[in-house]
Amino acid sequence: MTIVVSIFILGGLFFFAIGVLGILRFPDFYSRLHAAGKSDSLAAVLVIAGVALYNLQDLSLDNLLVSLKIMLIAVFIYVASPTATHALTKTALILGFEPWEKGNKRR
């Protein structure tokens, strides 16, 4: 069980690290937001699943309820995070941020 939990959490941390790398290295607002949204949806859910499994080590009704609540956070993130990314991107487009093209300077 501990090995499975470790795989989940380490996998989540790996994707978070890649997301942070993308936020730091990508050239403009839209691609940075893309990296941030990806790490939000996959990595956060992996870490949350790992924590919920760790909580289930000795099975009882109380622990099952707590794990269910933890998984509800994942469902909430799945709904809320893409919406937030969508709102940010649309606002940036309306305010007139030009997307980056090859050969432009980094911003």
Add this chain to the structure above:
Amino acid sequence: MKLLRERTEKQRLGESLIIQTSVRLMVPFVQLFGLYVIVHGHYSPGGGFQGGVILGSSFVMLALAFDQKSSLRLMSERANAILGNTGAIIFVGVGALCAICGGLFLDYSALDVLIPLGPVEWRSFGIFLVEVGVGLAVMSIMVSLFWDLGSAGKMDEGL
């Protein structure tokens, strides 16, 4: 890009369809979670203030995604004021009732004179009563602050 701006200006009611749909999906769960935080305040992290802020933020979300009028339709200004004042009265009333029954202000164990549950039970239950009052008051203040500041006091269009 120009086309997108024109389309957004032409669209009358609030934000885009994606945001409106997901807000409509999330608001009941946000309100349920706010009630959970208020009611569970004396066992787990949370309490009246935090739960009230979550409850109020659900109405703020509605006002941001649609417009202020639809938020006012779901929760009128009058009902909001009544709920907030009820919360304040619950808080002060429980505290004063404790003082009247012979304890200090907000010393819940004194309420044992009215309904004999035992002083320990009353301490737990009294905190619950006070937190319901705090939650109602905080929710009302959050929502009315947003309404007034967002529309410059005119209560019509909003942000």
